[in-house]
Amino acid sequence: MTLDARLKAVLQLIRAASHADIGTDHAALPLALIRSCRCQNVIAVELNAGPLQLALAAVGRAGLGQQIEVRQGDGFAPVAPREIQSASLTGMGARTILGILGRAEWLPPTLILQPNAEPEALRAWAQASGYHLKQEVLAPGFWRYPVLSFEQVDGADPAYLNLPAAAALKFGPHLLRSADPHLQAELRAQERRLSALAVHGRPSVMEELRVVRDALACLLDALTPAP
Ligand SMILES: C[S@@+](CC[C@H](N)C(=O)[O-])C[C@H]1O[C@@H](n2cnc3c(N)ncnc32)[C@H](O)[C@@H]1O
Incomplete structure (x- = not known):
């Protein structure tokens, strides 16, 4: 089985002896993590019976049952504390991911999260939960999927330093600082759409437009060569 571009982007952000x-x-x-030697062991957790059978069959066919253990359960419940150094949660809604993180009794020091949308909810969770945002990319696919890598670190996250708070949370501090071209195109489209709506003067639209313009200003700053 080959990985799609979204999961390839996730793969690039994972390296750990033991991962879930x-x-x-x-x-x-998990199969790609073992084959690419990015992990020595992976615990593959699945809640539902159908996908669980798919996972068991795929691992069996690959002959990688020694390195990949498939376990059934809800989120981190089948993983013992400190059994892993990192975990991935991908291809789900941000609310589902937040529910799983919120129910966990223990979380590993590294998390790689790929929500289908609403990455700002995960960035806000990380700020409140002692994780710093280390890397983020927009992976190609049906639309651009945010892939976020977090590390457990004390103190305020320096990624957000000197950036407008709402714009950085919504669009991503690293993506803004690197003037990501896909984010730039998305922001320009949003600015056009919101500018047309703003003629009606609705406060929520005006606020959304302000955040988009703050984000565009950051991108332009990042693109301007230092004197
Ligand atoms: C849309 S699929 C994404 C699969 C894969 N991670 C990917 O990115 O392609 C989401 C999977 O998460 C499983 N799932 C949903 N909630 C879960 C939970 N609380 N614990 C474990 N697995 C869960 C679903 O059964 C489903 O197989």
Whole structure:
């Protein structure tokens, strides 16, 4: 099984002796993590019976049962504390990911999260939960999927330093600082759409437009060569 571009982007952000892939479905990511030697052992967690069978069959066919253990359960419940150094939760809604993180009794020091949308909810969770945002990319696919890598670190996250708070939370501090071209195109489209709506003067639209313009200003700053 080959990985799609979204899971390839996730793969690039994972390197750990022991890793858990939560909501593994077909176990494509665990198989690639072992084959690419990015992990020595992976726990593939799946809640539902159908995908669990898919994962078991894929791992069996690959002959990688020694390195990948498929476990059934809700989120981190089947993983013992300190059994892993990192975990991935991918291809789910941000609310589902937040629910799994919120129910966990223990979380590993590294998390790689790929929500289908609303990455700002995960960035806000991380700020309140002692995780710093270390890397973020927009992976190609049906639309651009945010892939976020977090590390457990004390103190305020320096990634957000000197950036407008709402814009950085919504669009991503690293993506803004690197003037990501896909984010730039998305922001320009949003500015056009919101500018047309703003003629009606609705406060919520005006606020959304302000955040988009703050984000565009950051991107332009990042693109301006230092004197
Ligand atoms: C849309 S699939 C994504 C599969 C894969 N992670 C990917 O990115 O392609 C989401 C999977 O998560 C599983 N899932 C949903 N909630 C879960 C939970 N609380 N614990 C474990 N697995 C869960 C679903 O059964 C499904 O197989």
